[in-house]
Amino acid sequence: MSILVGNIRLPLEASEEDAFAAARKKCELSGSAVRRAHLYRASIDARRGRITRVLSVLLELDSADAEAAAVQRIGKPDVRLKKPVQEPVPTGTQRLEHRPVVVGFGPGGLFAAYVLAKNGYRPLVIERGQAIDSRDRAVEAFAAGGAFDPCSNIQFGEGGAGAYSDGKLTSRINDPLSEFVLRTFVAHGAPEEILCRAKPHIGTDILKQVVRRMREDIIRMGGEVRFGCALTGMIQRGGALAAAVVDGQELPCERLILAIGHSARDTFEQLHAQGVYFEPKPFSVGARIEHLQRDIDRGLFGKLAGHPALPPAEYTLSHRENGRACYSFCMCPGGQVVAAQSEPDSIVTNGMSYHARDGRNANSAIVVSVDPSDFPTADALGGVAFQRQIERQAFRVTGNYQAPCQRIGDFLDGTITRRAGKVRPTYPLGVQYGTLEGILPDFVVRQMQGGLRVFGRKIRGFDAADALLTGPETRTSSPVRITRLENRHSRQISGLIPCGEGAGYAGGILSAAVDGIGCAQEILQNFCPLEERR
Ligand code: FAD
Structure with missing residues (x-):
């Protein structure tokens, strides 16, 4: 355990030692009482015309008892105990007949497989897309005007939807496993700074390397990863999972972690037809907005814009009216808009950035919440039908994979952009x-x-006439929930464990990874590791 001391505000030029001294002062502890101090989080506040560092520090005393007593004595809300990162460990005693199967190799499946492999369960991973290098080639070929590949694209393939992203690692979940995820990323090549940034981000360039190294580790630890094959169904006996069907072939298994993401529409249909319970869920649609990053910097940092200590500015905006939310989503500073469809003859936008975030433009999605009452059909897959209508209409309007684009001035006036x-x-x-x-x-x-219009009042220039909207953006989160019980199993088929964003239990890289670990833990808690390692 250690003492977490938050909300330490210091001038920009302050050193780590200054932060440690401020933390000790806040806790009324002498230097000799503290065995070790280290930086936990750091961010920059550039509001009110000056730059302040906002830091949290971890202080370790001689014993956990001394730390608990100190926190109680201090009694301040920004001084609390912090438990060490807990690694998932096997505690189960039942024996598995077959290797656990993980379907999908996005963050959910990647972390489920990693934890299983690390603990001796030799998982078998099934991924419809290709490994990252061939996937890269397919994505680049499409971006250069080549054919669309329905198996390897921005949504599908090794690394999942997050592989071509800004690699933001923030999440609204406050799960202690988040730190395990960040540490695992660092152990596989992500920069250490993600451990102490208040808003950590990796960038697509580094994230792809990390994913490749984690796959290599999974294989080294006895796991197997099969690319280019898809789950097409499953066999159950008496309400329990008996086999996965992979490209028509039966693969016996008692546990299957289903981490297929929010765009696996064919798999949704196949499993739904087989009686797996799905329900429609709200999500959001809209378009990607682009500004010059320097204009966003100016809007947010004012006269401090361009200061070398400041990162490219980020924003989060929201406004509620008529019972619906309109908000910014997945902001990519210095990033670029990407073509994120998973089906041919349709258009979908999203955004990504490189680690340096040094592109000319800032982008984010401006989206509006929609719910099942908006969908064209009342069945479980009504949200998919709603997305498809918009994505195909965009393709019909442009007649090819070029995306419709409108200046904000014209969008607000209802006129056509030339x-x-x-x-x-x-x-x-x-x-x-x-x-x-x-x-x-x-x-x-x-x-x-x-x-x-409201956002233009919050950030000067946000609604400037020359900002652009490129769309449509329809894949903000899953249009379905594959409802699971408290033990994470599907409602009808025990042994089937819906996981991550596609199942409706996560939104974003970090939360999907944490959910993947939680799904692996279900296996660790019930079964002992498989004896033989390769
Ligand atoms: P996914 O990542 O979608 O992975 C699912 C995997 O399953 C895919 O690889 C797919 O090929 C595979 N699959 C599907 N069906 C089958 C089948 N039948 N058989 C075998 N395999 C199958 N989130 C953030 O937190 N930060 C960001 O900066 C960010 N930026 C993003 C940028 C883009 C362009 C996109 C598209 C998404 C972004 N996201 C971001 C969202 C994030 O990527 C997702 O929330 C996350 O990847 C969900 O993880 P997942 O493992 O649940 O599913």
């Missing part, structure tokens, strides 16, 4: 200027217009 102004679109396949009306539902357009 050409870009000072902000140039980064969407790799090119854009066609026009209007998003007729592609996004009317209520979404109206709500976005209202939201953008």
